[in-house]
Amino acid sequence: xxxxxxxxxxxxxxxxxxxxxxxxxxxxxxITSLTRAANAFTGVLVGDTVPTTVTxxxxxxxxxxxxxxxxxxxxxxxKFTLTxxxxxxxxxxxxxxxxxxLTLCRLTAKP
Numbered sequence: 090x091x092x093x094x095x096x097x098x099x100x101x102x103x104x105x106x107x108x109x110x111x112x113x114x115x116x117x118x119x120i121t122s123l124t125r126a127a128n129a130f131t132g133v134l135v136g137d138t139v140p141t142t143v144t145x146x147x148x149x150x151x152x153x154x155x156x157x158x159x160x161x162x163x164x165x166x167x168k169f170t171l172t173x174x175x176x177x178x179x180x181x182x183x184x185x186x187x188x189x190x191l192t193l194c195r196l197t198a199k200p
Contacts, residue, residue: 107123114193120162130159135170145175145189153192170197
């Protein structure tokens with residue numbers, strides 16, 4: 090039987106990072122981690138406190154410009170929000186998408 094402390098730690102760890110595995114438009118208040126080689130970044134969505142990780146294809150139309158905007162958000166925290174739209178494409182034998190494309194990337198200065 091697991092102790093209450095252990096169960097609380099597991100629950101907190103499970104909730105502490107999320108991953109976007111769905112199509113849609115998402116607005117990030119901050120970017121906390123950025124990895125070009127892995128085509129991934131982690132940030133906090135507007136109105137949320139939990140870090141969210143996104144993995145996508147940077148070969149898309151907006152990838153390089155969006156990457157530089159993410160770098161700007163890391164060097165100047167609190168000054169911008171970043172809105173992205175993700176669209177999944179193709180499917181493997183399991184029916185799940187095999188790539189996620191970035192179709193919109195918009196940097197907005199905070200007032």
